Amino acid sequence: MADHDSIEPQKAQEKRQCPLDSAIPDHLRTERALPAKTPRDHQPPFPAYVARFPRETAGIVMAVIGAQYGSESMVDEASQAKLRSFVAGESAPPVADWASVVDDDGFYNVAVLAYWPSKEAHDDWAARSGFDAWWAGIEPGQYSHGWFLERLHCPIDRLETILSSCALAEGAANLRSSWSGQVRAHSYWGSMRDRLAAAQTDRLEGEPSGDGGSGGRQRTSGRVRVPGRKNLAVIRSGQDWSDTRGEERELYLKSIHPVLKAGMGFLSRDGHEVGCRSCRLMEIVKPETRKADTERTFGLAYFDDLASLESWVKDHPTHHAIFGSFTRLASKLQGDLALRLCHEVFVLNREDQEFVYIDCHPGTGMMGKCT
Incomplete structure (x- = not known):
């Protein structure tokens, strides 16, 4: 999901066809007060x-704007049409990804993840x-379902992709x-931090956390x-197996995806x-059908x-x-993969986070462990 295991080789023979690029663009590079973790003579394997x-x-x-229902069969088209209207037309955000999940409490959640190139x-x-006027006007109990908004502003030096x-x-x-061209800062522990421009001079330390807990199990109105948290780390880690065929497809669906689901289930x-x-x-x-048939x-x-994310990546079974x-999988297929993987990581200032939940069950999102 992160660091060297978030990205596997597409074609091993592609490696080192050209000089390796810096993951941090030139205009964000500065003299490091904190050393990079790149191993000496590191050459990425892919x-x-x-x-x-x-x-x-x-x-x-990035804004995650979603609706929560007791089950998928309870979805109301009026609310879904309203949500779609905010990300369509002339004022639409440049990026809008629709996604769904049945959470640990059995509730069906459908959301749009929208992105803008600036706060302005x-x-x-x-x-x-x-949208803002509509959102502010929602009264608890007004709808037969819940709404949630997770809105994040990430300074460019606190964002990395791979x-x-x-x-x-x-x-x-x-x-x-x-x-970029092929980058050097991947395939070793700590490479995620090395790709963050802010981490050249800032340890990006968080704040002490409570013991968390599992959150409630009953719906509340x-x-x-x-509230936001100092240096909250957000990771979106994607898998696209739509182009896989034959043995690769079978191996992914039988050997990898179940393990991925188990790992994400533990975190949830x-x-x-x-x-x-x-x-x-x-x-x-x-968005119109809510069918999960994209194989993504x-x-x-x-x-x-960031340290908590790194620790899970490095140390947890x-x-x-x-x-x-x-x-x-990569070894068996000698690195020639149609499977595509990616991730993005944000490390956020406290004031750049907004988490609001209306009529959602108390285990939803940041409510579940908000100690």
Whole structure:
């Protein structure tokens, strides 16, 4: 999901066809006060790339806007049409990914993950589309279902991406101006931190966390706002197996995807043990039908800080199992894979986070472990 196990080789023979690129763009590079973790003489075993954003980009905004139902059969089309209307037309965000998940409490959640290239662009959308006025006007109990909004502003030096192929662009990478060449900063523990421009001079430390807990199991009414946390780490880690065939497809579906689901399930149920405050393994869906037939999934997880995410990646058996399953697939197929993988990581200032839940059950999102 992160660091060297988030991206596996697409074609091993592609490696080292050209000089390796820096994951941090030139205009964000500075003299390091904190040393990189790159091993001496490190040569990545396979190619990986990062998204390059326009030089003028100061930060991006991602908003997760969703509805929560007791079951999928309870979805109401009026609310879904309203949600679709906010991300369509002239004021539409440049990126809008629709996804769904049945959470640990059995509730069906469907959401749009929208992205903007600046806070100004987001604020203009929120006003012109009428979203902010509509959201502020929702009264608890007004709908037969819940609503949630998780809105994040990420300064560009606190964002990193990594992709196994330039054929895949997901989430923030769709705001890019170009791709990097093959980068050096991957396939070792700590490479995720090394790709963050802010980490050249900032340890990005979080704050002490409570013991978490599993959250409630009953639906409650009301509007709940969860405060932000210092240097909250957010990771969206995607898997696209739509182009796999034959043995690769069979191996992915039988040997890898179940292990991935188990790892994400641990983070969702028991993530407080490792500093994970929320995790959803979501399926990309079509907005009009909500059918999950795209053969694309992603994990969306919120960790206390970057160190907590790194610790789970490096030390926990659930992540070791994910890494091991990908490694075996790559080895068996000699690195010639149609499977596409990517992730994006944000490390957020406290004031750049907004978490609001209306009539959602108390285990939803950041409510579940908001101690």
